[in-house]
Amino acid sequence: MARTVAAVDCGTNSIRLLVVRQGSDGTLTELAREVRLARLGQGVDATRRFHPDALDRAFVVCEEFAGIIARHGAEDVRFVATSAARDVANRDEFFDGVRQRMGVVPEVITGDEEAELSAEGVLSGVRAQPPALVIDIGGGSTELVVIESGDRVESARSLDVGAVRVRERYLHSDPPTPDEIAAARAFIGSLLDGSGVAFRDVRTAVGVAGTVTSVAARVLGLREYSREAVHGTVLAREDIGSAAHHWVSTAVADIEQEPCMHPLRAGVIAGGALILDEISARVPAGDVLVSETDILDGIALRVLADGVRPGP
Numbered sequence: 563m564a565r566t567v568a569a570v571d572c573g574t575n576s577i578r579l580l581v582v583r584q585g586s587d588g589t590l591t592e593l594a595r596e597v598r599l600a601r602l603g604q605g606v607d608a609t610r611r612f613h614p615d616a617l618d619r620a621f622v623v624c625e626e627f628a629g630i631i632a633r634h635g636a637e638d639v640r641f642v643a644t645s646a647a648r649d650v651a652n653r654d655e656f657f658d659g660v661r662q663r664m665g666v667v668p669e670v671i672t673g674d675e676e677a678e679l680s681a682e683g684v685l686s687g688v689r690a691q692p693p694a695l696v697i698d699i700g701g702g703s704t705e706l707v708v709i710e711s712g713d714r715v716e717s718a719r720s721l722d723v724g725a726v727r728v729r730e731r732y733l734h735s736d737p738p739t740p741d742e743i744a745a746a747r748a749f750i751g752s753l754l755d756g757s758g759v760a761f762r763d764v765r766t767a768v769g770v771a772g773t774v775t776s777v778a779a780r781v782l783g784l785r786e787y788s789r790e791a792v793h794g795t796v797l798a799r800e801d802i803g804s805a806a807h808h809w810v811s812t813a814v815a816d817i818e819q820e821p822c823m824h825p826l827r828a829g830v831i832a833g834g835a836l837i838l839d840e841i842s843a844r845v846p847a848g849d850v851l852v853s854e855t856d857i858l859d860g861i862a863l864r865v866l867a868d869g870v871r872p873g874p
Contacts, residue, residue, distance in 0.1 A: 566593065568636040569861035570627060572643045572668070574603030574701025574726050575830060576772060577620060579627045580858045581634045584866055593634045595789075595858075597772075598623040599826035602647075602656075603701045603726045611652050617659065624663040631664070640865045641668045642857075644676050644700060673720020677705040679860035680770065685713050686863060687855025688794065690766040695759065697841055697850065698857065699773040699834050701726035706759050706841075721753045725773055728833030736813050738832065743810050746833065750840045761844035769797070770856035772827055773834030777805045778852045779822040787822040789854050799848025806835035 566583045581594040600619040602612065631639060641660060647653055647670045660668050671679070680698045684690070690709065693716065698705040702724040708716040732738075732746035754761075778792045781801045809817060809832040817828040842848050 566634055566636045567862055567865045568631045568639040569858055569865060570641040571858045571861060574724055575599060575601055577623045578858050579630060580862050581631060581636055582862050594630050599824045601826045606649055607727050607730050610650055612650050612656055617656060621659050621663060624660055628664045638865050639666045640861055641666045642861050643668050643670050673703060674718050677707045677718030677720060678715055679864065680705050680857040681707040681709055681715055682863060683856045683858060683860030684768055684770060684853045686859050688768060688851060688853045690768050692765065693763050694766040694768060695764040697767060697769045698771050699837050700724045700771060704837055706757060708759060719757045719759055721757060723750055723753050723837060725830040725834030728836060729830045733832055738810050746836055747840060750837050754840055754844060762846060764845045767845045767850045768853050769850040770853050773838055774852055776831055777802060780805050785821045792852055793854035795852040797850045797852060799842055802839050802842045806839040809835045
């Protein structure tokens with residue numbers, strides 16, 4: 563029997579939707595894949611509360627996604643909230659709003675589960691020679707997952723550093739000053755070096771999510787974003803460093819005018835690029851393989867495997 567499910571990944575910067583149908587023969591058909599920049603994590607690092615404007619943006623997205631899910635007739639929906647929702651005092655306000663608009667109970671998953679779901683999604687779309695390091699740079703956190711032979715997750719680390727956090731904590735000027743950049747790099751580097759990840763042993767580094775795909779779009783010179791073009795791109799060490807240097811040296815207003823750059827990502831892309839650059843500097847080859855399959859695919863696959871999630 564065919565089955566249609568929906569997965570929602572709500573992060574610090576973006577909210578994304580995937581609707582897939584599994585045929586009676588087990589084949590998967592993608593019915594919808596959408597991403598909206600909501601900046602839900604606006605100011606969370608400083609206030610530990612969701613800002614009213616951020617909630618308004620997120621609820622608009624939820625209403626839109628509810629319509630898409632209904633049109634495709636998804637039987638099961640899983641709404642996963644990650645880093646931003648772990649840190650706030652007014653989480654119930656957000657959860658109640660989601661429940662009212664989408665009829666689903668959001669889940670706040672741990673950093674370890676986030677890392678495992680990300681690895682599962684990545685491996686559904688790319689081949690990576692082990693030991694492989696999956697890099698998922700979000701707005702509030704960065705997941706590092708080491709995968710050994712047989713697709714076995716050897717370790718999963720969730721670091722409290724993301725594109726939004728770096729921007730709000732360190733990159734105060736526009737564009738950032740050299741001292742601000744140095745302080746951000748020092749902070750990122752200290753977390754990476756204390757993560758317990760053996761970067762020197764990595765044979766394949768795989769990057770997912772908005773920072774990595776934005777670097778790929780820039781390197782490829784895309785005028786309009788193409789998921790197909792970006793997926794499978796290998797970013798060289800010098801390309802990653804060049805993109806990071808460009809974005810930390812450019813005013814946000816100018817970044818907003820760049821092709822494939824959403825205005826809400828423009829303000830934080832410098833922070834994300836610094837994180838990617840610091841990781842690239844620590845893996846032997848420095849190259850990063852770009853994957854467009856990620857935690858969103860992992861969530862959908864887990865729903866298909868586990869069955870119905872709890873309703874409101």
